Amino acid sequence: MKFNKNDDGTYELDVTGYVCPHPQLYTLKCMEKLNEGMIMEVLIDNPSSVESVTQACNGKGYAILETNQPKPGVTAMKIQK
């Protein structure tokens, strides 16, 4: 798990390599740390975690600004608190 702050003030969480429940767990824990309006990009290579993160964000009212697949099996999600 790698959590970094980018130069543009956004945050980045890399949870590739992990299986359930770790990606969704770390993503939500990190999102909880952010202040309102802050943006975090998370990299996940576990498809079921992507579904769970999407649902969790909908439930908590976090906005998923962008979702793409930078390479096979890896999903990048940009989430705003």
Added chain:
Amino acid sequence: MAEAKTSSRNKIYAVGVIGFLAILTILYYLSAPVYLYIAVYMWFGFLYGALQQYGRFCFASAWRDLIMVKVPRMFVGIMIGLMTLSIISAWLFTKYPNFYHVSPIGPHELVGGFLFGLGMVFAGGCATGSLYKTGEGNMISLTVLLSLSFAQAILVTLPFFDPVMDALHLTGPNSVASATPDIWHWPQFLLANKIFGIEPGQHASFIQNLIGNAFVNTILIAFLLMIGVYIVYVRKNFLKRRKAAISASAGASADGGEAKMGFGDEVAGFWHMISSSKRTTIAAVLLGIVAAIQVFTMSWMRDQYNFGDTQGNGNFGAVFAVNADGSRPTNDKTDRSLDTWPAAEPGEVTKGQSMFDPGYWYITTQEAMAAGWVIDGVVPESITGNLKAPHVDVPAGQPQPAENGNRYFGSSNAIPKPWHSPALLLSFGLIMGASFLSLWNREFKWKFPTRELFIYAVCGGTIMGIGSRIALGCNIGAFYTRAAFGSLGGWLFFIGMGLGALISAQLVNKIANKKMAKQMESMDFDIEI
């Protein structure tokens, strides 16, 4: 450009998976037409795997994601799937009344479910979830599967297994893995039969099955659970957002007052919970339908290939069973033609034995059998005993037979060669189905365990394996099919699974918090760590 190349290469691999299974099907058929039964199991596995991958359908998430991240999608999905299967199976019970072997209802389901739930959170997936994730290239899930399979096989070969199971009254004179385990003291019934007082040997009508098994045992309980989940996890946030949205639009109205929420809004919230993950809900309905079609197909094939009857009875082991003199054991089908069967080869299944052949969606027992087959071939008999010898229960004080085999493997069920085990081919097909879809959608990725994940996988898989044996099934065999077919015991397993998941979720959460704190302690952030 490179992306397009990868995409088309993945699609070629996906088609290759289909081609591989097609070749296997042809080879099976050419070996003996009756082997199509195995291939059909495999293709049903393929459908389960593809649907699970599409819906990210893992039973572990039902409790775990609810507890850890407050996401109800999988819990709801499972309930929808159960309801679908239960309605269709009310008809299946009238068509093939004996297709389902009722399991005993008892505390072993609660205890087994508890251990299973404990393990599945560590493992990162349930038994069938680990199969489909293996198909996505996830070797951590494969580690879970191997741990789960060998844990079961080793457990049942340990000397204390039989006495402990006996002491718990979990085994009777027959194998715990037999089709209808004879478990002392614990009742075995389908709810419809109990409610309508159906006597043994009689069969409930379609309406009785629909009311007793589908409506009371499955739909009512599942619906109440869904309402509970809605109230605890969804309602507050949904109504808050809905209220805010209505109030904002009503701001322009004369009173500008706060919107009041009524029954219609509650229904909208409940529907929102069901439809929020379309993938999961669609997969749930289709899985229920496929599971029902499998029951029908396997029962029909047993009759067509002359190792079953029109009532849903039958076992694929009959195809391999031979008497000591090399002749085939007879059954009630005196006019049966064996033209489609393979030539008799003594040794695999002896007279009186059967093979693990449930005829419906089942996971873990066949994998334990496969692990037993490996152990039997690798570990000296002086250590494991004769796993394949028929087990004979002789009262204490009486002369014991010289070769007393393993009760779990040797009493009712033979250990088949893996490629002769229909249920094992279902598991294999499930992996392939998930591989096909994940390759097609560019979601396949090889993933290997780190030391941390390896420990989680081995511990989780082992605990799940022990739980499966005690409950006589896993999340599919001990919960999903039991609950959908009318056995209250399935719900005991589900409750146990939730309690186990609750404990292991706390532990995983604590470890994650420590890890996060360590990762962030030396960083300079403008957020509160």
